[in-house]
Amino acid sequence: MDEEEKSLSLVLFSGTDDKLSAAAVLAVGAAAMGRSVNVFLQYYALDAFRADTIRADHDLSPEATAEQAPAVKSHAGTHWSELFKQAKEVGEVRVHACALSMEMFKLEKDDLDPLVDDVEGVAAFMADATGPMVFI
Amino acid sequence: MDEEEKSLSLVLFSGTDDKLSAAAVLAVGAAAMGRSVNVFLQYYALDAFRADTIRADHDLSPEATAEQAPAVKSHAGTHWSELFKQAKEVGEVRVHACALSMEMFKLEKDDLDPLVDDVEGVAAFMADATGPMVFI
Amino acid sequence: MDEEEKSLSLVLFSGTDDKLSAAAVLAVGAAAMGRSVNVFLQYYALDAFRADTIRADHDLSPEATAEQAPAVKSHAGTHWSELFKQAKEVGEVRVHACALSMEMFKLEKDDLDPLVDDVEGVAAFMADATGPMVFI
Numbered sequence: 093m094d095e096e097e098k099s100l101s102l103v104l105f106s107g108t109d110d111k112l113s114a115a116a117v118l119a120v121g122a123a124a125m126g127r128s129v130n131v132f133l134q135y136y137a138l139d140a141f142r143a144d145t146i147r148a149d150h151d152l153s154p155e156a157t158a159e160q161a162p163a164v165k166s167h168a169g170t171h172w173s174e175l176f177k178q179a180k181e182v183g184e185v186r187v188h189a190c191a192l193s194m195e196m197f198k199l200e201k202d203d204l205d206p207l208v209d210d211v212e213g214v215a216a217f218m219a220d221a222t223g224p225m226v227f228i
Numbered sequence: 229m230d231e232e233e234k235s236l237s238l239v240l241f242s243g244t245d246d247k248l249s250a251a252a253v254l255a256v257g258a259a260a261m262g263r264s265v266n267v268f269l270q271y272y273a274l275d276a277f278r279a280d281t282i283r284a285d286h287d288l289s290p291e292a293t294a295e296q297a298p299a300v301k302s303h304a305g306t307h308w309s310e311l312f313k314q315a316k317e318v319g320e321v322r323v324h325a326c327a328l329s330m331e332m333f334k335l336e337k338d339d340l341d342p343l344v345d346d347v348e349g350v351a352a353f354m355a356d357a358t359g360p361m362v363f364i
Numbered sequence: 365m366d367e368e369e370k371s372l373s374l375v376l377f378s379g380t381d382d383k384l385s386a387a388a389v390l391a392v393g394a395a396a397m398g399r400s401v402n403v404f405l406q407y408y409a410l411d412a413f414r415a416d417t418i419r420a421d422h423d424l425s426p427e428a429t430a431e432q433a434p435a436v437k438s439h440a441g442t443h444w445s446e447l448f449k450q451a452k453e454v455g456e457v458r459v460h461a462c463a464l465s466m467e468m469f470k471l472e473k474d475d476l477d478p479l480v481d482d483v484e485g486v487a488a489f490m491a492d493a494t495g496p497m498v499f500i
Contacts, residue, residue: 100497103362105250108291114377114406114499117464121486134250136289139296153408154290154426155380160411160469167468192253196303197296214257224497225236225360226375227250239498241386244427270386272425275432290426328389332439333432350393361372361496363386 098127099223106228107136109150109172110164115228116175123183131176132217133208134190137228139197141189146173146205176207188212234263235359242364243272245286245308246300251364252311259319267312268353269344270326273364275333277325282309282341312343324348370399371495378500379408381422381444382436387500388447395455403448404489405480406462409500411469413461418445418477448479460484 100122104115115137119129133141140150152161170178179185189204189211201211236258240251251273255265269277276286288297306314315321325340325347337347372394376387387409391401405413412422424433442450451457461476461483473483 101360103250103254105247105364106289106291107296110407111377114375117406117486118375118490118499121490124487125490127490135246135300136291136296151291151293153378155378155408155423157423160379160408163469164407169464169468192305196305197299214253215260218254218257218261218263221360223360224373224493224495225362226497226499227254227362227364228377228499237496239386239390241383241500242425242427243432270389271382271436272427272432287427287429328441332441333435350389351396354390354393354397354399357496359496361498363390363498363500 099130100127101130101132101221101223101225103132103134103225103227104137105135106153107140107150108153110152110156111228112137112140112150112172113169113175116172116179118226119179119185120175120182123179123185126183128184129179129186130217130220131185131187132190133187134193138189138193138199141205141208142203143205147171173205173207180207188217190214235266236263237266237268237357237359237361239268239270239361239363240273241271242289243276243286244289246288246292247364248273248276248286248308249305249311252308252315254362255315255321256311256318259315259321262319264320265315265322266353266356267321267323268326269323270329274325274329274335277341277344278335278339279341283307309341309343316343324353326350371402372399373402373404373493373495373497375404375406375497375499376409377407378425379412379422380425382424382428383500384409384412384422384444385441385447388444388451390498391451391457392447392454395451395457398455400456401451401458402489402492403457403459404462405459406465410461410465410471413477413480414475415477419443445477445479452479460489462486
């Protein structure tokens with residue numbers, strides 16, 4: 093694996109706790125293996141990174157059934173925001189807010205959790221996206 | 229980034245306007261950065277590319293909440309079909325309909341919007357998918 | 365395409381029949397083109413691989429509309445579990461259960477269909493994920 097393949101880009105679209113947890117686990121795993129991680133927050137995922145509500149209940153994916161939901165909700169795992177924090181401590185992980193989605197939700201950089209490093213457009217994100225790209 | 233990594237493959241499964249917009253933004257961003265884009269339309273995404281209804285309301289992802297939906301719906305952005313058109317004008321962007329999904333929805337090539345270049349099987353798609361592959 | 369790019373990693377999160385079918389078609393297509401495939405089962409996708417219910421009805425994505433669902437459900441395609449079996453016969457396809465999701469659903473390896481090769485953590489999965497990574 094060369095340097096470019098080591099990089100992992102995560103385009104986060106969904107804002108539910110289960111998908112954000114899955115994304116955070118991939119970020120932690122990649123960072124632990126020495127891969128740099130490039131996160132791009134769009135739509136509902138961006139909305140979930142608001143400073144005042146990042147720890148609020150963001151529900152589960154609509155596909156979660158009545159049998160599955162309790163197992164997922166009661167699992168005493170680390171909150172996804174904490175996992176992203178750990179990933180940033182362990183490795184080179186950058187979290188970018190999509191400029192277009194910021195405009196859509198009328199958000200300013202200060203409205204977002206400090207986990208978010210900056211606001212950027214899709215072209216800037218694409219320029220850095222040299223390895224696998226995962227849409228969640 | 230070598231030639232192969234510059235290529236971006238988008239497997240589109242979802243047919244809602246928000247996910248198709250997110251996909252179109254990635255396609256435009258990649259094309260603008262000189263990357264070739266290889267789109268494969270399956271299931272609900274293929275259904276959304278019907279010639280007669282491509283501009284119809286395709287709703288939002290079921291996870292959109294009552295608070296989020298109005299912001300997304302009222303955002304005066306360019307329609308995703310227009311973004312795909314722009315991406316094709318800017319760069320090398322090919323849109324393929326999945327043969328299996330065509331059969332599923334009993335569609336013929338002429339039923340689809342001219343944005344769709346051809347119908348192909350998954351093996352042909354895979355043969356061209358040399359760079360990152362994104363499933364939306 | 366070099367050896368590493370030939371590998372394809374599929375992170376399966378969704379447990380609905382349509383998304384699992386789309387994933388299985390990608391796995392078969394990749395295996396047929398001589399690519400190795402590395403599957404990682406999380407959340408609802410892991411739950412769908414239970415030995416006793418793998419062939420049960422796992423419903424469709426919540427976005428399927430009343431117009432679309434009948435076409436998808438009535439399409440006489442090969443079941444996704446059969447497609448994964450074919451992919452394993454054709455090529456080098458490994459199916460791993462995510463250790464964290466196993467814990468979440470209180471599952472043991474023996475509860476899962478024999479299609480699943482082993483249980484592993486995300487770091488082990490990441491170490492093998494050298495090519496494109498697709499999240500479904």
